[in-house]
Amino acid sequence: MSTLSSDSFSLSPLSTAEVEASEHVHGALAADLRRLVDVAIRTDVDEERVARARALVREAELLLAEEAASGPAGIHFNAEGRSWNWGNAVVGVRNAMAPPVVLNWGEDDTVWSAFDLGVAYEGPPGCVHGGVSALMLDHLMGETASARHTRMTVTGTLTLRYVQPLPLGPVRMEGRITSVEGRKVVVDAHIAAAGEGSDGSPAVQAHGLFIVPRWAHENPVEADIGSLD
Amino acid sequence: MSTLSSDSFSLSPLSTAEVEASEHVHGALAADLRRLVDVAIRTDVDEERVARARALVREAELLLAEEAASGPAGIHFNAEGRSWNWGNAVVGVRNAMAPPVVLNWGEDDTVWSAFDLGVAYEGPPGCVHGGVSALMLDHLMGETASARHTRMTVTGTLTLRYVQPLPLGPVRMEGRITSVEGRKVVVDAHIAAAGEGSDGSPAVQAHGLFIVPRWAHENPVEADIGSLD
Numbered sequence: 001m002s003t004l005s006s007d008s009f010s011l012s013p014l015s016t017a018e019v020e021a022s023e024h025v026h027g028a029l030a031a032d033l034r035r036l037v038d039v040a041i042r043t044d045v046d047e048e049r050v051a052r053a054r055a056l057v058r059e060a061e062l063l064l065a066e067e068a069a070s071g072p073a074g075i076h077f078n079a080e081g082r083s084w085n086w087g088n089a090v091v092g093v094r095n096a097m098a099p100p101v102v103l104n105w106g107e108d109d110t111v112w113s114a115f116d117l118g119v120a121y122e123g124p125p126g127c128v129h130g131g132v133s134a135l136m137l138d139h140l141m142g143e144t145a146s147a148r149h150t151r152m153t154v155t156g157t158l159t160l161r162y163v164q165p166l167p168l169g170p171v172r173m174e175g176r177i178t179s180v181e182g183r184k185v186v187v188d189a190h191i192a193a194a195g196e197g198s199d200g201s202p203a204v205q206a207h208g209l210f211i212v213p214r215w216a217h218e219n220p221v222e223a224d225i226g227s228l229d
Numbered sequence: 230m231s232t233l234s235s236d237s238f239s240l241s242p243l244s245t246a247e248v249e250a251s252e253h254v255h256g257a258l259a260a261d262l263r264r265l266v267d268v269a270i271r272t273d274v275d276e277e278r279v280a281r282a283r284a285l286v287r288e289a290e291l292l293l294a295e296e297a298a299s300g301p302a303g304i305h306f307n308a309e310g311r312s313w314n315w316g317n318a319v320v321g322v323r324n325a326m327a328p329p330v331v332l333n334w335g336e337d338d339t340v341w342s343a344f345d346l347g348v349a350y351e352g353p354p355g356c357v358h359g360g361v362s363a364l365m366l367d368h369l370m371g372e373t374a375s376a377r378h379t380r381m382t383v384t385g386t387l388t389l390r391y392v393q394p395l396p397l398g399p400v401r402m403e404g405r406i407t408s409v410e411g412r413k414v415v416v417d418a419h420i421a422a423a424g425e426g427s428d429g430s431p432a433v434q435a436h437g438l439f440i441v442p443r444w445a446h447e448n449p450v451e452a453d454i455g456s457l458d
Contacts, residue, residue: 009354025276029269032286036293037266037325040258041302041316043293047254056289057261060282064265064272072348072355072397073270087270087351089358096266097326097349119301120326122316123368125238126301129318130384131367135360139352142359155359159388168301 009083012076019084026086026094033096034120041119083149090139101136103143111144112174114194119168128166133191133204134158136173144175145185145210152216153185156209166203170194175206183212238312241305248313255315255323262325263349270348312378319368330365332372340373341403343423348397357395362420362433363387365402373404374414374439381445382414385438395432399423404435412441 014022036057043050073087073094086094090101099115106112113136123129138158145153175189186209190202243251265286272279302316302323315323319330328344335341342365352358367387374382404418415438419431 025279026269026272029279029283029286032283032290033262033266033269036286036290037262039290039293039297040255040262040325041321041323042297042299043255044296044298045293049292049295050254050258053289053292054258054261056285056292057258057265060285060289061261061265061268063278063282063285064268064274066278067273068268068271069273070271072351074351074354085351087348089350089352089361092270092351094270095349095351096269119316120324121318122301122303122314122321122324123318124383125303129364129368130371130387131364132318134363134367134387134389135358138360138363139358154353155389155391157388157390158359158363159386160363160384161386162384 010074010076012078014076014078016078016080016082019078019082023084023086023093030092030094030096030098030100034118037096037120038118088139090136099136101139103140105148109147110174110176111140112172113140114170114172116170117168122168124165126168128168128171128203130160130162130204133162133166134160134206136171137175137189137191137204137206138208140173140175141187141189141206141208142210144177144187144189145208147177147185151185151212153210153212156184156211158206158208161205161207162203163205164201164203166191167193167195170198172200183214183217185210185212238304238306241307243305243307245307245309245311248307248311252313252315252322259321259323259325259327259329263347266325266349267347317368319365328365330368332369334377338376339403339405340369341401342369343399343401345399346397351397353394355397357397357400357432359389359391359433362391362395363389363435365400366404366418366420366433366435367437369402369404370416370418370435370437371439373406373416373418374437376406376414380414380441382439382441385413385440387435387437390434390436391432392434393430393432395420396422396424399427401429412443412446414439414441 075085077083092098101113117128121132172194173191179186189206191204192200192202304314306312315321321327330342346357350361401423402420408415418435420433421429421431
């Protein structure tokens with residue numbers, strides 16, 4: 001059994017300015033990769049051009065592999081209280097699989113995000129995969145449960161109700177804490193289409209129970225780390 | 230409101246042999262891209278080499294964009310009864326975001342899949358994002374509900390119980406139908422670590438209600454299309 005503890009997080013010697021400079025450089029690469037992943041799904045070019053594209057991709061891979069960590073990106077924090085999780089599947093700025101989602105904290109303790117889900121997120125024809133909605137909502141709700149990173153949480157249970165198909169394109173999701181009792185935090189959320197002509201009615205409604213792990217409750221990590229999604 | 234109907238699926242003039250040849254060519258490109266996405270998260274190369282990698286990525290993008298559809302890949306089928314959903318976020322062979330998952334149908338009506346989740350699927354440090362487990366399980370369960378593609382289904386509700394962290398690496402998931410009543414199909418499933426030393430105990434347990442849409446119930450599509458995830 002894998003376990004998480006306060007040792008799962010590493011204190012980094014990087015300053016916040018260095019972290020942000022690195023995010024700028026590597027975030028631009030990830031943004032390029034997202035466009036490449038997208039067009040690789042849509043392309044109709046012949047086999048010869050696919051072979052040329054593959055050669056370019058492999059050359060880029062070898063270049064980046066010249067110096068690379070062997071393991072995942074993890075979650076890091078520095079002495080200034082800045083944290084980063086560059087590999088995260090939802091918000092990781094260096095992860096081309098992540099949209100990436102950027103979360104906004106509303107005045108009234110709602111947490112929301114507006115972003116685009118392109119062709120790589122397809123399930124039913126022209127629509128967002130139901131499991132992708134679950135992925136995005138799970139992350140949003142964990143962050144919501146963390147109450148602006150004042151507590152660390154993990155997902156306990158998550159219930160999703162699929163109301164109507166969600167077209168690919170602009171979407172908006174929003175979460176809100178509905179109760180807190182001891183180490184248990186309950187969050188409600190939904191995701192909806194946000195394109196032109198959308199009425200904002202939920203495509204997927206979600207209800208989640210998030211838990212503050214005992215080790216985090218007893219020995220809070222002094223860094224800006226919230227959800228352990 | 231977006232709707233799905235039997236018109237959502239397009240009959241393709243491609244023969245099964247042509248489909249498989251195309252999957253071979255474009256699947257190899259997607260496999261290369263998965264490795265590139267992975268190393269882009271792990272790399273420690275300097276800014277100059279990132280810039281060179283970006284130039285290669287953009288060159289590949291332009292090459293693939295010379296002829297490309299503007300919209301998503303959709304779900305297609307041919308006169309031989311073969312169907313394909315190349316852009317699917319879980320099983321799409323042309324989608325670098327998809328592992329891709331390959332499903333196996335057991336003798337006893339279980340559906341299972343064993344695959345690797347690498348650094349691009351991270352949530353908690355070193356572990357699979359809870360929402361990624363939801364994404365993979367949702368797809369598996371929809372396919373399970375389709376009973377070897379003898380009916381078309383959409384997700385109604387999905388409940389996930391997170392039991393323990395799931396380390397990145399080899400995983401195995403399995404689903405089984407527990408009841409069928411009219412247009413409602415209930416499926417139970419779980420995902421577990423499958424690496425060396427794993428005991429196979431579930432990391433995430435899932436319970437889902439899948440629905441055969443009224444239009445699909447009344448006018449079955451004559452193609453091998455099951456889950457509308």
